[in-house]
Amino acid sequence: MESTVSSSADYFPLVIQAVVALGFVITTLIVTHLWGPKIKSKTKNENWECGVESEGNARFPVSVRYFMTAILFVLFDVEVIFFYPYAVNFKALQLEGLLAVILFVVFFLIGFLYVFKKGALEWEK
């Protein structure tokens, strides 16, 4: 199938959609703020935390595994993004493109195996 070129006019409806969505979100947030009751007291304004008295602040470092996941995601997501332009032109590039992408997938897999062997994907340790 021929991929067509989009002009900026094709994106214009997205602007209308964004204006409608943003308008709805902002209006609703303002309206609910005005309508509801407003009762303030020192205890009521505390964080809830399951009814137990709140201990300390929630601004503390968490397990480094989450951070590792985020770093790995950035790495692999960039590689996944590289696939998209190839996939669109897959049938035009023919065998040469396929061999190149197989090489790319092999690199991808080597990196993946390295991460695997290093234990970056382990959660119970």
Added chain:
Amino acid sequence: MDTGLIIEKSLLVLAVFGITLLIATYLTYFERKVAAWLQDRIGPDRAGPFGILQPLADAGKMFFKEDFIPRNADKWLFILGPGIAMFTALMTGAVIPWGPNIEAFGRSISLQIADINIGILFIMGVLSIGVYGIMIGGWASNNKYSLFGAIRASSQMISYELAMGISVITIVMMTGSLSLRDIVDGQHGSFGMGWNVFYQPVCFLVFFITALAETNRAPFDLPECESELIGGYHTEYGSMKLGFFLFAEYINMFISSAVIAALFFGGYNFPGMDAFSGNTLAILGTLAFFGKIVFFIFVFMWIRWTLPRFRFDQLMHLGWKSLIPISLINLLITGLVIAFNEGWF
């Protein structure tokens, strides 16, 4: 761009917007009824006949609740979180082709808000911005449960996004286009049954599982698992800000079902569609598409009320160690099979 087209697109935007909100509102009712049915209960039946007015009553209640912001919370981020979640959920519907073109007023009206050639990439991009809504909302609450919910949600969503991206690439390789309109038209086949699911069952399975994870639905609802994290990232929220998070989840569920139907189940194609033409085809096609969407929404709910929740390490292992390798191998096999069929060797 002429005035007629702008009016046409504006009306279409408003129609899709209204339908999305209406469906999201009624999905809460549908979910409770399905849950009740699966658990042999009656479900909501007080407001109106069969409880049909229940979602409207719930929405009304949301509006009149106190708009509460905890003292320790970061005020503006606390407001921004649900705003982003709702905004991104509302944006995704823009590139989905809801049906074949309609002929009216001497022009051919496309039932797709924006037919851009990056369609599916647009959806993936907007979906990943949705992570920020949850992350910002949970962090700004300054509550440990919310923080854990938010961190779990973001690491879960980014992990599953990889497998989802690779399975979409497989479909793009078959179609040669990122536009959802092209992908749907490419599945026409004989009798309107050339659906991708028959060629790519593994890819469909991977995409479906990742869609469950991306929308934070059970068995992947760890960000808000009630038994350990109270409400997860929205523990501190109330009023319409809580409503936004919940609505965003239901809208995402609706859009995911639509994307699954469009990518794998032929969108508005249906068996025997060649017998119709013009506006009859457009209406029947749109109905077929919505039928498929409702079916997948039902499957989402069915799974939620059937399967128990994963543990977090199981969830990460499934995403990284199973789904990513499976989808990569599937991608390679697809490439080789297409190359063989086209006679490149």
